[in-house]
Amino acid sequence: MRHTGEDATHTSDTTSGEPVVRVRPAWTALLSLATLAVFMAFMTPIQILLPLQLEHIDPAGKHTALSWVTGAGALVAMVANPLAGALSDRTVSRFGRRRPWILGGALAGAAGLLVTAGQHTVLGVALGWCLAQAGLNAMLAGVTTPIADRVPVAQRAEVSGWTGITQSLGLVIGAVVTTMAVTGVASGYATIALLTVVLALPFVLRFGEPPLPRELRPPLDPRRLVAGLWVSPRRHPDFGGAWLTRFLINLGNAMGTLYLLYYLTDSVRLDDPDTGVLVLTLIYTLCAALTAVPVGVLSDRAGRRKGFVRLCAVVMALGAVLLACVHTWPAAMAAAAVLGAGFGIYLAVDQALVTQVLPAAEHRAKDLGVINIANSGPQVLAPAVAAPVIAHLGGYTGLYLATALVTLLGGLLIGKVRGVR
Incomplete structure (x- = not known):
């Protein structure tokens, strides 16, 4: 892992205060590639591999089995992400704070995926997936923090748009590969x-970061470290509002896609639902790509985030209502376009917004890990909500109407964030 003179000139890493030097396109591209790796490893099993594997293991109980497996993995993610972030904030390696966790997490996550592949019971699949989630969330802690570390506020929505696209693109590439x-x-x-390891390597090897001076390292006290995973919404109401908004919008997304x-x-x-998932994912990703970066540029230029969050909630709710009311293939394709x-x-504005409400610069990775619980937490709650709705409250119509309501509520609650326009 090397740190070239070009890297030092065109990027900046701060442990206090905000970065001011704009990052170059190559930096954004390779960070996006590493982000693509982690989301491909997350989403492809959830959407394709785990359902197929569990359907073969337990055809009659596939819904319940998928709920248990994804829920268990999400519980591990809720702990692993902020813990890895807190340790990343304290890492004084000569390779920097983030790169060791990106590479180490990629290797551990890949090992977990291989373990999962070899299982033939629901319990074995759950244990393998939990191992994969632990590694992948360590990697996620490494790839999400560089935006806060290095990207100026006036460039963050644009960069977040590029990295955000990879959340959907990862599933597209994973679906193409697996089908x-x-x-x-x-x-x-x-x-x-x-692919998880291979796609992470270019950013790790190409772009260095200055090591954290030992005198600036927060103390490695286990009790203080665990206590620091709690961020009081009373003391930091903007952080709490951003967390709650992300949780609800991701809950709606999880309910709709699981x-x-x-x-x-x-x-x-x-007739061919596997190919159908791939087609819908392609439509979804294309439409997400068409809005993410342009909206990011607009948000940066206007210096506004919250209005775009409200708009996304309304648009996504409309897509969910379409799925609820019309159960046809053309309607599903149209809904995928709207949801995307x-x-x-x-994707463009949320990551930019949350980096502006972090309580302390020296704890960025830990605080972003806490924020990322709002991504993994819905994976725990969504099955618990969705399965009873499908069984007792209107089937898939009830499920997608509930999805629309939850998403709209998330958009409304962005008003709790006062310090960001």
Whole structure:
């Protein structure tokens, strides 16, 4: 891992205060590639590999099994992400604070995916997926913090737009790989594991970061470290408001996407639901890409974030209502386009917004890890909410109407954030 003179000139890393030097396109591109790796490793199993694997293990109980496995993994993520972030803030390696966690997390996550691939019971799959989640969340803590470390506020929504696209693009690439390039669930896991490491390497090897001086390292006291994982919403209301908004919008997204394969199979009755998921993901990602970066540029120029969050909530709710009311393949494609456009808006401005409400610069990775609980937490709650709705409150119609309501509530609560326009 090297730190070139070019890197030092065109990027900046601060442990206090805000960066002021704009990052170059190459830096954004390689960070986006590393972010693509982690989201490909997260989303491909959740959307494709785990449902197929669990359907083969327990066809009659596939809904419940998927809920248990994804819920257990999300619980691990809720602990691993902020803990890895807190340790990253304290890392004094000569390779910097973030890069060791990006590479180490990628390797551990890949190992977890390989373990998951070899399981033949629901419990074994759950344990393997928990191992993968622990490693991948350590990697996520490393790839999300450089935006706060190095990108000036006036450039953050644009950079967040580029990195945000990879959340959906990761699933597209993963779906192409697992449905077209390889055959079988085990080979799908193995290929995703390999790509996770390979795609993380360019950013790790190309862009260095100055090491944290030992005198600036927060004390490594286990009790203080654990206590620091709690960020009081009373003392930091903007942080709390941003967290709650992200949680609700991601809860709506998780409720709407967790059972997508089963929705196409059982409600739309599509002949080839696996390919259907891929097509919907392509549409979703294309529309997200068309909105994310342009909206990011507009947000940076206007210096405004909250209005765009409200807009994304309305657009995503409309897409969910369409899925609720019309159970046809053309309607599903139209809904994917609307949902993608709305989520693209969200991806651009949300990450920029949360980096502006972090309580302390020296704890950025830990605080972003706490924020990221609002990504993983909904994966725990969504199955607990979605499964009873499907069973007792209107099936998929009830599920997607609930998705719309939760998303709209998230958009409304962005008003609790006072320190960002």
